[in-house]
Structures are given as structure tokens and as C-alpha cells.
Amino acid sequence: MLLRFLVSTGNYLLGGKSKVPLEVYVSRLTTCLHCSDYDPEVEACVICGCYVRSKALRANEQCPRAFPLWKVHKTEEKPIT
């Protein structure tokens, strides 16, 4: 899990810290909060160990399931500032 977090953070920094638009963030976070792999005690995904509030904000992130519940966001829409 720590390795996934470090890779994710490295990709985020190398990718210019791009964030998703607000509506994408809300959609991703809502999905995570209702997911069976979400641990509300630590507010993290039990598969990757990521803190979902941060993970959902990063455009280069994707749900770690084999069939992801949300994917990498690729667009030039205005991100959250």
C-alpha cells in the first residue's frame, strides 16, 4: 500500500498536480463513500490504502479494482483551485 501511495504521489507531482473538476470530484467521492471497499474509520480504500478525499481529487488517479468504478480523468475542463 505504501508503494502505491508513493507511486501515486510521484505521478501526481510529475503530472503537474492536475486536479479534476468539482463535479468529477463529487462523483468519484460519492462512489467511494458507497463502495464496499471503503473503510470509513480511516477514510481510505482498503485495496490501495489511499485516503479517498485526496485520491479522488487527482486527475491521474483511478479506482484500483480490476473493473474500476472510476477512471483517470482526461480533459481540459477547469479544475478545482
Ligand code: SF4
Ligand atoms: S477507489 Fe474504488 S475500490 Fe477504492 S473505495 Fe473508491 S470506489 Fe472503492
